[in-house]
Amino acid sequence: xSELQANISGIIKSSVIDGPGNRMVIFFQACNLxxxxxxxxxxxxxxxxxxxxxEICPTxxxxxxxxxxxxxxxxxxxxxxxxxxxxxxxxxxxFYKKMSVENLISEILEVKDFISGITVSGGEVMLQAKFxxxxxxxxxxxxxxxxxxxxxxxxxxxAQEKWNSIIDWVDGFMIDLKAYSPQIHKQITGxxxxxxxxxxxxxxLKGKLKxxxxxxxxxxxxxxxxxxxxxxxxxxxxSDVKKxxxxxxxxxxxxxxxxxxxxxxxxxxxAKNQIKEAGISLTVI
Amino acid sequence: MEDIKYxxxxxxxxxxxxxxxxxxxxxxxxxxxxxxxxxxxxAMKALSEKVICDLFEGxxxxxxxxxxxxxxxxxxxxxxxxxxxxxxxxxxAINFLSILYSHIPSITGYSVYLGNIDQLLLPFADELxxxxxxxxxxxxxxxxxxxxPDAFVHINIGPEDNIIARAVLRIxxxxxxxxxxxxxxxxxxxxxxxxxxxxxxxxxxxxxxxIANHNMTASDxxxxxxxxxxxxxLPEGGGSHTLIxxxxxxxxxxxxxxxxxxxxxxxxQYCQMTLDVIEARTKYLVETVKYYETDFxxxxxxxxxxxxxxxxxxxxxxxxxxxxxxxNGKDYxxxxxxxxxxxxxxxxxxxxxxxxxxQLPYCKAxxxxxxxxxxxxxxxxxxxxxxxxxxxxxxxxxxxHIKAVAPHHQLFNGGISDIFHFDETVKRNPLAILDIxxxxxxxxxxxxTFNLSDSEFIRITGYLVRRSDLKDxxxxxxxxxxxxxxxxxxxxxxxxNRKAKRxxxxxxxxxxY
Numbered sequence: 001x002s003e004l005q006a007n008i009s010g011i012i013k014s015s016v017i018d019g020p021g022n023r024m025v026i027f028f029q030a031c032n033l034x035x036x037x038x039x040x041x042x043x044x045x046x047x048x049x050x051x052x053x054x055e056i057c058p059t060x061x062x063x064x065x066x067x068x069x070x071x072x073x074x075x076x077x078x079x080x081x082x083x084x085x086x087x088x089x090x091x092x093x094x095f096y097k098k099m100s101v102e103n104l105i106s107e108i109l110e111v112k113d114f115i116s117g118i119t120v121s122g123g124e125v126m127l128q129a130k131f132x133x134x135x136x137x138x139x140x141x142x143x144x145x146x147x148x149x150x151x152x153x154x155x156x157x158x159a160q161e162k163w164n165s166i167i168d169w170v171d172g173f174m175i176d177l178k179a180y181s182p183q184i185h186k187q188i189t190g191x192x193x194x195x196x197x198x199x200x201x202x203x204x205l206k207g208k209l210k211x212x213x214x215x216x217x218x219x220x221x222x223x224x225x226x227x228x229x230x231x232x233x234x235x236x237x238x239s240d241v242k243k244x245x246x247x248x249x250x251x252x253x254x255x256x257x258x259x260x261x262x263x264x265x266x267x268x269x270x271a272k273n274q275i276k277e278a279g280i281s282l283t284v285i
Numbered sequence: 286m287e288d289i290k291y292x293x294x295x296x297x298x299x300x301x302x303x304x305x306x307x308x309x310x311x312x313x314x315x316x317x318x319x320x321x322x323x324x325x326x327x328a329m330k331a332l333s334e335k336v337i338c339d340l341f342e343g344x345x346x347x348x349x350x351x352x353x354x355x356x357x358x359x360x361x362x363x364x365x366x367x368x369x370x371x372x373x374x375x376x377x378a379i380n381f382l383s384i385l386y387s388h389i390p391s392i393t394g395y396s397v398y399l400g401n402i403d404q405l406l407l408p409f410a411d412e413l414x415x416x417x418x419x420x421x422x423x424x425x426x427x428x429x430x431x432x433x434p435d436a437f438v439h440i441n442i443g444p445e446d447n448i449i450a451r452a453v454l455r456i457x458x459x460x461x462x463x464x465x466x467x468x469x470x471x472x473x474x475x476x477x478x479x480x481x482x483x484x485x486x487x488x489x490x491x492x493x494x495x496i497a498n499h500n501m502t503a504s505d506x507x508x509x510x511x512x513x514x515x516x517x518x519l520p521e522g523g524g525s526h527t528l529i530x531x532x533x534x535x536x537x538x539x540x541x542x543x544x545x546x547x548x549x550x551x552x553x554q555y556c557q558m559t560l561d562v563i564e565a566r567t568k569y570l571v572e573t574v575k576y577y578e579t580d581f582x583x584x585x586x587x588x589x590x591x592x593x594x595x596x597x598x599x600x601x602x603x604x605x606x607x608x609x610x611x612x613n614g615k616d617y618x619x620x621x622x623x624x625x626x627x628x629x630x631x632x633x634x635x636x637x638x639x640x641x642x643x644q645l646p647y648c649k650a651x652x653x654x655x656x657x658x659x660x661x662x663x664x665x666x667x668x669x670x671x672x673x674x675x676x677x678x679x680x681x682x683x684x685x686h687i688k689a690v691a692p693h694h695q696l697f698n699g700g701i702s703d704i705f706h707f708d709e710t711v712k713r714n715p716l717a718i719l720d721i722x723x724x725x726x727x728x729x730x731x732x733x734t735f736n737l738s739d740s741e742f743i744r745i746t747g748y749l750v751r752r753s754d755l756k757d758x759x760x761x762x763x764x765x766x767x768x769x770x771x772x773x774x775x776x777x778x779x780x781x782n783r784k785a786k787r788x789x790x791x792x793x794x795x796x797x798y
Contacts, residue, residue, distance in 0.1 A: 014683055014721075016711045022720035111684055114724030116716060 006131040008104075009043045009096040009123060013111050019151040019174070019210075021116025024108060029096040031124040032157050033189040035178060037217065037260060039252040043123040045090035047071070053084035053094050062094055086255075101135045108145060117149030117171070126158040129165050136169035151210065156199035157191065163202060172210030173203050179221040180229035188220055197233075204237045212237065213244040216271050218263050227271050231278035245272055245284045289314060309394050319345035322565035328558045336535045337559050339566070340528060340663065341392075346570040348390035348580075351596075353511045354587045355522035356400040359385060366581035375409040375418070379425045386433060389582070395435040398513040398524075399465055403442045403449035410449060419452045423460070426453075430462040437514040440465040444472035444499045446480040454483045458490040461741065463751060467494040468512040468732075470502070471722070478719060485715040485722075488735050492742040495702065495734040498726045505698035507650070508592070515661045516702035516732055520650045523592020525699075526567045530660040531559045533632070534601030534669045537608045544609050544628065548635055556597075556639040563595045563655060564645050571647045594648035596699045597640045598660030601669035602629055603676050619689075620675030626689045633673060637696045656699030674703055687725050694731040703733045711737070 007029035012018075015025045031044045038044065049069055054062040061078040064071050071094045084094055108118060118139070120132065132152075139145045149171040156175040163173075177196060179185040185193035203209040214230055216222055221230075234243045247263050263271075268284065275282050296302065296310045321329065321344045331337040342350060360378060363371045364385060372378040382405070389396035410418055429438065442450040450469075457467065469476075469484045476499075484494055495516065502510060502518050509521040519525055540551045570576050577583045577590040606619040606629045617625040637657050644653040662671030670676045673693060680686050683705055690703050711717055718735065725733060742751060 016707070016714045016717040020714065020716050022717040022724075111724075113727045114684065114687075114720055116720050 003100070004131050004134055005098040005100050006128045006135075007046065007096050008099045009040075009093060011107060013107075014114070015119070018119040018121065018153065019117065019149075019172075021149075022114055023117055023119050023151070024111055024115050025119045025121055026104060026107075027121050028123045028125045028128055029093070030127055031122055031155070032127060033124065033155050033178075033191055034091070035189045036257045037188075037215070037248050037250070037253050039249070041091045041254050042085040042088060042093040043091075043096075045088070045092035047092045047094065047096075048090055050089070052087055052089065056083055056087050058083060064094070091254075101131070101138050104135060105138055105142065105145070108139070108148070112144055112148070115148065117151065119151040119153055119174075121153035122155075124155050124157065125152060126154050126162050129158070129162040132166050133169070136166055140169055154199075156196035156203075157193075158199065159195060160198065160202055163199065163206075167203075167206060167208055170208060173208055174211040174213070175200055175203065175209065176213050176215065177230070177233075178215060178217075180226055180233060184221050184226060188217060200233070200237070204241060207238070207240075209237065209241045211242045211244060213246050215246045215248050216263050216268065217248045218261050218267055222263065222267055222271055224274070227274045228278075231275045231280060234275065234280045234282075235278050239281070243275075243280055243282050245275065245282055247284070289318065305394075313341075313343055316343040316345050316347070322346070322562075322569040324561050324565045325558070328561050331555070331558055332562065334535070335665075336532050336539075336555065337562055338530050338532060339562065340530065340660075342527060342566070343392075345574075346527060346566050347574045348392075348576060349524055349526045349570065349593065350392050350528050351397055351513055351517055351519055351524040352389055352391060352582070352588060353398045353513060353519055353521045353524045354385070354389060354396075354400075354582060355509075356382065356385070356405050356587075357509075358522065359585075359587050360405060362585070364581070364587070365585060372409065375406065375413055375421060378406055378409045379421060383425070383428055383432075386429075390580070391437075393435050393437055395433045395438050397437050397439055397517075398511045398519075399429065399433075399438060399440040401441040401443075401470075401509070401511065402453065403445075403447050406449050407447060415448060415452070418448060419455065422449070422452050423456050426456050426460055426462065426465075430460070430464040433464060436463050436466060438465045439468065439511075439513045441468045441470060441511055442494070443470035443480070444475040446475075446477040450480060451483055454487045454494075457487050457493065461491050463742070466514075468497050469494040470497050470499040470512070471726070472499040473723070473726070475499070481719055481722065482715055485718040488718070489712045489715070489737060492736060493734070495732055496722055497732045498730060501695070501726075501729070501731055512700070512732070516700045517596065517658060518698070518700040518732075519596075519656065520592045520594075522587070522589055523594075523650050524588065525596045525656065526570050526593055526647065527563055528596040528598050528658065528660070529559050529562045529566070530598035530600055530658075531555055531636075532601050532669060533599050534604035534608070537601075537605040544613060547609060548632065552632065552635060553639055556636055557643070559597060560640070560643050560645065560655065563597060567595050567645065567647050590647060591649040594651040595645060595655045596658045597636075597655040598658040598672075598699070599636060600660050600662055600666060600672050602632065602659075602673040603670040604668065605632065618679075620679060620681055620686070621689075626692075629673065630693050633693045633696055651698065657697050658699030659697050659701035661702055672701060680706065683721065687728055687730065691725070691728040691730045694729055697731060701731055703730070704736055705733060706736050706738070708738045 008026060009029040010027040012025040015023050018025045027043060029043055030046050034044060049064055049066045051064040051066060054064045058081060059077045059079055061074040062071060062084060073094060136150055139148060139150065150169060151172050151174060152170050153174045178188045179193065182192040200209065200212060212234065247268055250260060250262055272282060272284055292314050293311060296307050328337065332339060360381060361371055363369050367384055367388065369381055369384060372381045386396050386399060391397050442453055471481065487494065497512050506520050510518050511521050512518050536551055536555045540547050582588045603619040606625050609628060610617045610625055619625045619629050640657050641654050645655055648654060659672030673690065675686065675689065694701055
C-alpha cells in the first residue's frame with residue numbers, strides 16, 4: 001500500500017441521502033470555494049496549528065502541539081459545543097484526521113454487507129484526486145468490495161485532467177452549480193465558474209454525470225435571466241442526468257452570512273416553473 | 286361473589302366497550318372463578334407478583350394460546366363441522382377462509398394466524414386477471430379488518446414473488462388498515478428484489494410487513510411454519526398451548542449475590558418455576574378440558590396435538606444485564622458495551638439450555654421442549670424493556686444495533702423481533718432499506734421491522750395502531766381491541782417521546798375488570 005494520506009473530516013457509515021441505496025460517505029477536508037451558505041464551513045480550510053481553538057475551549061479538551069503539528073482531543077471531557085469550529089479563523093477544524101487508503105478500506109470492510117456503495121464528498125474531494133485514484137482502484141480490485149458503486153460529490157471546480165485520472169473507476173458524479181453567470185458565482189462562492197461549467201459539460205459527454213444540483217439563493221441567483229441560463233444548461237444535458245433544485249437553507253451557516261434569506265414557497269415555485277417550462281424534469285428538495 | 290358481581294357490573298356499564306368486547310370480558314371474569322392449574326405456592330406467588338407472567342391467559346385455559354390451522358389441508362378436504370365443501374374457485378376459497386377464520390380460537394377471541402395467504406390462494410388464481418384478483422382481495426381485506434378487529438391477527442406472504450403477494454402489498458398501501466398484521470417471508474434465493482422493494486414501499490405507508498428470515502426460521506420446524514401475533518414463529522397445523530414469560534428484571538432486582546450466583550442459582554430456579562407453570566397449564570388444557578379431543582379443528586385434523594408445543598418467553602433482558610453490571614461495579618449498558626452485550630448473550634444461552642433440557646408433556650412439535658421466545662412486551666411493562674431488545678430511545682446506530690442483537694437471534698425458534706428506526710428521508714431511497722435487510726440477514730438476524738418517524742401508524746411492540754385510533758379510544762372507545770392495549774402502553778411507556786415505537790401487549794383488557 002502507498003504512503004499517501006488524505007485529510008478526512010468525517011465518515012458516515014449509513015447514509016440514505018447520498019445516492020442510491022444505503023451508502024458509506026467519506027468527507028474530505030478543504031475546499032476551493034467559499035460559499036456564503038456553506039453548512040459545513042469547518043471543512044473549508046486546513047489547520048495551521050495556531051492554537052486559538054485550544055485556548056477558547058471551555059472544557060480544555062484540546063491540546064495543540066505546534067511544533068509537531070499534532071492535536072490531541074479529549075473525547076471524555078468534550079461536550080461537543082462546537083466553540084472551536086465557530087472560532088477557527090481558517091474555517092477549519094481540530095478534528096479531521098489523516099487517513100491512508102488502507103485505513104479507509106478497513107472502515108468499508110466493517111459495513112460492506114449493508115451498503116450499495118460509497119460516496120466521497122467534502123470539502124472538495126477532487127482536490128485530492130491523486131489519493132482518490134489509489135483509493136478507488138483499491139476498492140475495485142478488492143474481492144469483497146468490487147461490487148460497490150462509487151459516487152463522487154463535487155463542486156466541479158477542477159481541470160479536466162483531474163476527472164480523467166479517476167473517471168474509469170467512478171459510477172457517477174454529482175455536481176453542484178451555484179450560479180451560471182461568473183459574476184454572481186463569484187459573489188456567492190468567492191470564485192468564478194468557468195472550470196465548473198466545463199466540468200459539467202465534460203462529465204455529461206462522458207456519460208458519468210449523475211446529478212446536477214442548483215441551489216436557489218434569493219437576491220443572488222433567482223433572476224429570470226439567471227434561471228433561464230441554468231435551464232438552457234440543464235436542457236442540453238442528457239435526460240439521464242437527474243436535475244435538482246435545492247432550496248438554500250440557513251441551518252448551520254456562518255454568523256456573518258445570517259442576513260441571507262431562504263427562498264419563500266413562491267420563489268421556489270417561480271424558479272421551478274421556469275425550469276419546468278423549458279421542458280426539464282426537475283426534482284425539488 | 287360480591288367481587289364478581291361488581292366486576293361484571295363494571296363491564297356491563299362501561300360505555301367504551303362494544304357488545305362483543307363486553308362478552309369477551311365477561312367470559313374472562315367467569316373463567317377467573319376457577320382455581321389456577323396446580324402449581325407450587327412459590328410459583329403462585331411469582332405469578333401474583335408478576336415475576337412470572339401468564340399474559341392474562343386466564344386461570345382455566347380452555348383453548349390454546351396460538352392456533353395455526355393447516356388451512357391448506359382444510360381447503361383441500363373441506364370442513365365437515367362447518368358444512369364447508371372444498372372450494373373450487375377464488376371466490377369460494379375466500380368465502381371458505383372467511384368463515385373458517387371466525388371459528389379459530391385464541392386468547393383475544395380472534396385468530397392470530399390467517400395463513401400464508403398467497404400460497405393458499407394461488408391455486409385458485411389461474412384464470413383471473415390481476416385486476417380481478419386485486420378487487421376480490423380488497424374486499425377480503427376489508428372483511429378481515431372489520432370482522433377480526435384485532436391487531437394480533439396476522440397473515441403471511443412469500444417467499445416467492447407472485448401476483449397475490451403483490452396485490453396484498455398494493456391493497457395494504459391503499460387501505461391503510463391496522464388489521465391484518467403482515468409478515469413477508471424473505472429468502473435470498475426465492476424472493477425477488479422487486480417484491481422486496483414493494484414490501485419496503487409498503488412499510489413506508491403502513492409500517493408493515495415485518496421481514497422474516499425464511500431459511501433460518503424454516504430450519505427450526507419439521508413442517509411449514511407461520512409468523513403469528515407479535516412475531517411468534519410456530520408450526521402450521523399446530524401452535525402453542527400457552528406462553529409464559531419470565532421477568533428478568535424482577536428476578537435480578539431481588540437477586541442477592543454476584544453474576545455467577547445469578548446464572549447458577551437464581552436464573553435456573555425461576556426458569557424451572559416458569560416451566561412448571563407452562564406444564565400445569567398445558568396439562569389442564571389437554572387433560573382436564575380435553576381441548577384436542579373435542580374441538581372440531583383437532584377432530585378434523587386441521588390442527589394436531591403432535592404439532593403443538595408451549596412457549597417459554599422472557600422480557601427485561603436489558604435491565605437484567607444493566608443491574609448485574611452495576612452490582613459488579615461496572616457502568617456498562619446493554620446495547621452499548623461489548624462486555625454487557627456478551628453477558629446478555631450468556632444469560633440467554635443459559636436460559637435456552639435450561640429450557641431445552643426440560644421435557645414437557647404434549648410438546649411433541651419441538652421434541653418435548655418449549656419453543657424459546659423473546660417476548661415483545663405488553664402495556665403493563667413500565668420498567669422492563671421488551672424481550673431482548675435495547676431500551677426505547679437508547680438504541681445505538683444501526684450497525685451497532687445489529688451487531689449487538691444479531692448473535693442471539695439464532696436461539697429463538699419461537700421468534701424474536703427488533704425494530705429499526707428511520708426518519709422520513711429514507712422514503713426517497715427504498716433501496717437503502719433493501720441493503721439493510723440483506724445485511725442484517727447475513728449477520729444472522731431472524732426477524733425485524735422498521736418504524737418511520739411521523740408515520741400515521743405506531744408500532745407498539747409487535748402490533749400496530751393508528752395514532753388517531755389512540756386519541757379516539759381515549760375519548761370514546763375503539764372498534765379495535767388492541768387500541769386499549771396501545772392506549773395503556775402509550776400512557777405507560779413514553780412511546781410518543783421515543784425514537785422507537787413499540788412495547789407489545791395482548792390480553793390485559795379483560796383482566797382489568
